[in-house]
Amino acid sequence: MNYLTNFLNFTTMTPASRFAFLFFLILGYHSAYAQRHENAMGTLFDDHWKFSPGDPKAAAETTFDDKAWRNIDLPHDWSIEGSPGRQNPSKGPGGYFPTGIGWYRKTFQTPPSWKGKEISIFFEGVYMNAEVFINGHSLGIHPYGYTSFCYDLTPWLRWSAQNVIAVRVDNSQQINCRWYSGSGIYRHVRVAVKDPIHIDPWAVAITTPHATPDKATVDIDALLKNGGSSTADVVLFAKIIDPNHRVVASKEVSIWLPAKGESNVTSSIIVNKPSLWSVDSPCLYQLRLELTQNGKRKDEYSTTFGIRTIAFSPAHGFLLNGQPMKLYGGCVHHDNGCLGAAAFDRAEERRIQLLKAAGFNAVRTSHNPPSIAFLDACDHLGLLVIDEAFDGWRQAKNPYDYTRYFDEWWRRDLTSMVLRDRNHPSIIIWSVGNEILERKSPDAINTAKNLVSLVHRYDTTRPVTSAMTTWDKEWEIYDPLFAVQDLAGYNYQLFRAASDHERVPSRVIVQTESYPRDVFTNWNTIRQNSYLIGDFVWTAMDYLGESGIGKNNYPGEPDGQFWESEQFPWHGSYCGDIDLIGIRKPISHYRNILNNGTEKLYMAVREPKPDSGTIRETVWSVWPTWESWTWPGREGKDMEVEVYSKCPTVRLYLNDDLIGEKKCTLAEEYKASFTLPYSAGTLKAVGISPDGSEDSVTLRTANPPASIKLTPDRTRITADGQDLSFIQVELVDKHGTIDPNAARRLNVTIDGPARLAGAGNADMADTDSYAGPTRKAWHGKALVVIRSSHKPGKITVFVSSPGLPTNTITIHSILP
Secondary structure, three states: OOHHHHHOOOOOOOHHHHHHHOOOOOOOOOOOHHHHHEEOOEEEOOOOEEEEEOOOOOOOOOOOOOOOOEEEOOOOOOHHHOOOOOOOOOOOOOOOOOOEEEEEEEEEOOOHHHOOOEEEEEEOOOEOOEEEEEOOEEEEEEOOOOOOEEEEOHHHOOOOOOEEEEEEEEEOOOOOOOOOOOOEOOOOEEEEEEOOEEEOHHHOEEEEEEEOOOEEEEEEEEEEEEOOOOOEEEEEEEEEEOOOOOEEEEEEEEEEEOOOEEEEEEEEEEEEOOOOOOOOOOOOEEEEEEEEEOOEEEEEEEEEEOOOOEEEEOOOEEEEOOEEOOEEEEEEOOOOHHHOOOOOHHHHHHHHHHHHHOOOOEEEEOOOOOOHHHHHHHHHHOOEEEEEOOOOOOOOOOOOOHHHOHHHHHHHHHHHHHHHHOOOOOEEEEEEEEOOOOOOOHHHHHHHHHHHHHHHHHOOOOOEEEEEOOOOOOOHHHHHHHHOOOOEEEEOOHHHHHHHHHHOOOOOEEEEEEOHHHHHHHHHHHHOOOOEEEEEEOOOEOEEOOOOOOOOEOOOOOOOOOOOOOOOOOOEEOOOOEOOOOOEOHHHHHHHHHHOOOOOEEEEEEOOOOOOOOOEOOOOOOOOEEOOOOOOOOEOOEEEEEEEEOOOEEEEEEOOEEEEEEEOOHHHOOEEEEEEEEOOOEEEEEEEOOOOOEEEEEEEOOOOOOEEEEEEOOOEEEOOOOOEEEEEEEEEOOOOOEOOOOOOEEEEEEEOOEEEEEEEOOOOOOOOOOOOOEEEOEOOEEEEEEEEOOOOEEEEEEEEEOOEEEEEEEEEEEOO
16 A cells, blocks of 8 residues: 555645654654663653743744743643643633743754754644744644644755754633643653664554464564665565563565665565463564665554454454453543653553552543553553544534644544554554434434444444444434444443334444442343443543533532533542542442452442532442541441442441441442441451451551651662652651641752652642642542753652651652
8 A cells, every 4th residue: 555645635734744753653662761761763852942931033043042931841731730720711611721822942963974864853743833943944833732643854954053842832712621631741752863764653553353361373564765866776674572582483585675666565474383462461572574675675664562362252252362352441531640641651651550459451542642651551561442533523512623724634644643653552443423413313424424434444344333422312324424334432321222223233342331229230231132242431530621521519609510610729520430549439449340350359438418508410430439537527427338249148336346248239220338436546448358358458547647658659760751650749757647627838958850740639629739739638548750961860758748757769760
C-alpha cells in the first residue's frame, strides 16, 4: 500500500499540512533512559524552552527578545499553574481553570552532521490550535489538541546562525471541551534527523495474524523512501528480539528504490515457541529494522510489539490468545491530577499501575487518543485498551468544540491516531465517537461508515465501535448505525441487552460507560452472557473538569445534577473508583472483589446522615463511604458498616465483642451490612471460607495527629529533567493510624536538584493552586510530586504543618 499517495489525495490539505503528515508517527519508547530519549521519531526536544502567556506581537521572529520569558522544560500545562476561579471562561466543564493564549520558543544550533539530512519536528500533543514557526516562517496550524503532528524543518533551517522554533497555542475560545483539557505543549516534542534514504516511521505496521504457544507469524509492512536524485539498491534487515534480549528470528530483503520515490516492503517472519502477550504476562518483543546501501547504514527503526491474537463473537465473546475473558474496564480522561494535562512518562505509568492494582484489566481512553507513554505502560504492564478518537462529530456539545473542525480534519486526525498507535498490543478496540448528538440522523450512518472504513484501511485486525446512548425511549432506531460498526458500544444501556440480543443475535456488546452504583448488576449480567464482553465504569479515576459529577449534595447546598447549575468551588469529578491522588475508594474494593480473586475482604463505614437533613445522591455518585472508624460526636449513635467479601459468612467485632454474623453470598450481592452504636476502639471484620479458614481486616479509631508520614513511590529517580517521585503524605496519630478527619495545612520545601511538580489532595472543592508549595490535607491525606533536574544529587523534601514536627524524605537523583 502506498500510504503517501493514498493519503495526500485529500484536497482540503494545504501543502504545509501535506508535508507535515509525512512524519508525524512515533511508535513507542521504552522505560529505559536511552530508549525514552531516542526513538523512531528522533531525539527528545523537551529541554530549554521559553514560555510566556499572552499574545505578544512578532513573537515568531528570530529577532524577538524573549529574555524575560520563563525558562521551562516540556511537557508543560499552563492552566494547572493557575487556581480555579469562578470568573475563568472554561467554567465547570474546564474545571474553572485559566486558559487563554500562550507562546513557546526554543533556540537551537544545527550541527554540521545535519547537512544533507531531512530534519523534522514532532509534536505529540498541543492543546490547542497550535501554530508552529521556524525562523519566522509559519509551518501550519494544528487545531485538535489530542492528536500528534509533525513538520519538515529542512527548507527553513539556517546553517550559519541560530534557529528559533516558536509555537503559538490558542486555547482562548471557551468552552471547547467537556472536561479539563489543559493548555500548552503538554506532551513530548522530538526532532528527527533522517538520511534521504530512510524508513518512513509512520508507515511501519506489525501484525501477528497467527499465534500459538508453538509458533507465530509476524507480518511486517514498511515504506522505504528515497529523497535523493538517483536510484538506490538497498537492503532491509529485520530482527525480532525476545523479552530476554535474544534474536529469535531475522530476515533481509533487497529493494530497488526509484529516485525521489518510495517502495513498500511486506515480509512474514516465523517465531517459534513465542511468549504470547497477555494481561497477566505482557511479554514484549522488539522489532529492529536496519536499512543499508552498499553496506553502509542509512537508517534504523525500532519498536516493541506483542505476539497475540484477538477475536470477538456473540457465541464466544472476547478471546485473547484463544481464551475467553471479560473486560473489567474503566474510563479515564487524560489529566494527571495535580500535574494537570502534562504527560510525564512516569505519571502515565503510575496511572496504569494504579488501575492494575485496583483490579482493572482494561481502560477506555475517553474521549481522545492518549499519550504514547500511556499506551507504552499499558503494553508493558498488561492493560487492554479501547483507543478513542472523538467526543463528537458534526453536532456541537459546546460552542467551540471539535465540531468546528470535523469536516476538514477528521481524516487526518483519525489517521494520526491509528498509524501512531496500531503497533501497541494492548489496544484491542478502536472507538470513533462518544454519544454522538446527531445519531438519529441518516447522515450519521454515512459518517460512521466513513470513519470505520478509514480505520480499516490502516488496520484490519481490530474492531471499530463508538459509544452510544439515549436519553429517551428510542433505541431500536439506532440499529442501522450499530450495523455499520464492528462492535456495539452501550453507554448506560446494558438493561436493553437481552431484548437486543433476541432482535439482533449477531451483535457483540460492550458497555462503554456505566454508573458506579450499578457495579453488581453489571457484573452479574455480563458474566452470564457470552455476547456481553465487558463493562467500563464511568470512571476508573477522578479527574479535573466536568465539575460536580459524582458529587453528593449536603444540607444547604443546591440540589440537582452537575449540569443543572454552577458547581464552583467544585472543579472536578468525584465519580472515580480511584481519587485524584491515587487512593482507592470503597467502591473500588467492592468492584475488585466481584471481578477478581485477588482481594478477599474489605470493610468500610457509611457516612451518617447529618442531623440537619440528608445527603442527596446524584446520578454518578454513590453514598459517601469511608475506610474510617473515627467519628467524634457520634458516640452511642447508630453507624452502618459494610463488609464486602466472597467468603460465604462474615462476622463483625467491636473491641473483640461479636456484633453479629451474616451471610455474604451471591444472593446478598457479596455484601453484608451491620448496624451498631458508635464507640471508639477497634472494629474487625472476619471472612470465613468454606474450608473454615479466616481472613480479617480492622479499622481503628485515630487520636489527633502526632506526626507527618511520608511515603515516596520511589527513592531513586533519573536526573533527566523528566522523572518524578510521588510522595504520599499522611497525618497519623502516635500509633501510626491515619486521622481520617485531619485537614491541616501542609507546607513543602525542597533542597537539592529537583523542583515541585505539583501538590494536591482529593477534595474537588479545594481551590488552592496545584502548583503551589502549600496544601491542606483532606481526610488525613495529600500528595506531593517532585520533578528531577538535569543534575544528579541528594534531594531532601521537607513537609511541615503548624503544631507538628517537620518530616523529611530523601530522594536520590542519579545520572542516566
